[in-house]
Amino acid sequence: MDPLPGxxxxxxxxxxxxxxxxxxxEQALQRQAYLVRVLxxxxxxxLVTTTLSLFHQxxxxxxxxxxxxxxxxxxxxxxxxxxxxxxxxxxxxYQDLQRLAQANAEYARLFARxxxxxxAAARTNPPPAPGPAGR
Amino acid sequence: xxxxSRITSVLLALVLIGAAANLxxxxxxxxxxxxxxxxxxQAQRLQFAAALATRNLNVMRSLAAETLEFSxxxxxxxxxxxxxxxxxxxxxxxxxxxxR
Numbered sequence: 001m002d003p004l005p006g007x008x009x010x011x012x013x014x015x016x017x018x019x020x021x022x023x024x025x026e027q028a029l030q031r032q033a034y035l036v037r038v039l040x041x042x043x044x045x046x047l048v049t050t051t052l053s054l055f056h057q058x059x060x061x062x063x064x065x066x067x068x069x070x071x072x073x074x075x076x077x078x079x080x081x082x083x084x085x086x087x088x089x090x091x092x093x094y095q096d097l098q099r100l101a102q103a104n105a106e107y108a109r110l111f112a113r114x115x116x117x118x119x120a121a122a123r124t125n126p127p128p129a130p131g132p133a134g135r
Numbered sequence: 136x137x138x139x140s141r142i143t144s145v146l147l148a149l150v151l152i153g154a155a156a157n158l159x160x161x162x163x164x165x166x167x168x169x170x171x172x173x174x175x176x177q178a179q180r181l182q183f184a185a186a187l188a189t190r191n192l193n194v195m196r197s198l199a200a201e202t203l204e205f206s207x208x209x210x211x212x213x214x215x216x217x218x219x220x221x222x223x224x225x226x227x228x229x230x231x232x233x234x235r
Contacts, residue, residue: 054157
């Protein structure tokens with residue numbers, strides 16, 4: 001078919017080989033890959049830092065817990081000795097003195113100045129207040 | 136190109152290993168933190184009990200000392216005190232009133 005008179009000639013076919021867009025695309029891809037690698041490196045460094053920091057924190061906490069454990073054992077020994085040996089004796093003595101105070105008015109004035117708290121009762125939580133009766 | 140791919144694989148492996156290690160250490164940290172908190176609560180309770188025991192001992196020592204003084208005026212109290220010699224010794228007090 002003959003071209004119409006006055007119309008443009010057809011565009012020439014593109015030459016074989018890389019188009020001008022291909023190197024730019026490859027460059028962009030390489031840049032992306034580089035960025036991904038950098039990002040992975042940063043994440044790795046961050047993870048290693050966090051892990052090491054947590055590891056140190058754990059070591060410090062374990063040391064603190066061990067120290068606390070020693071303190072607890074000493075305190076438990078002291079309180080246990082008090083509760084098993086001293087408290088019953090003190091209780092009996094206190095009851096005897098209470099009876100003496102009831103019998104002797106002069107001693108009652110002296111006795112009234114002293115107040116002993118029951119350690120065993122204070123150590124444990126108070127029992128819950130009785131709620132409404134269940135159905 | 137192959138070298139770059141290998142670097143990416145190594146980095147990916149590092150990220151995965153780092154994440155797994157981080158997770159493990161984090162769970163261990165939570166575990167240790169929980170134990171430490173529990174111990175702290177226990178220590179606080181015991182400290183409170185020990186403080187109360189010390190206070191009671193001091194009160195009892197003062198009361199016993201005053202009772203000893205009182206036993207000078209009322210010799211009948213001496214018998215009561217003698218029955219608690221063991222306790223009075225533990226409170227570092229004599230079972231009989233000091234003579235002047």
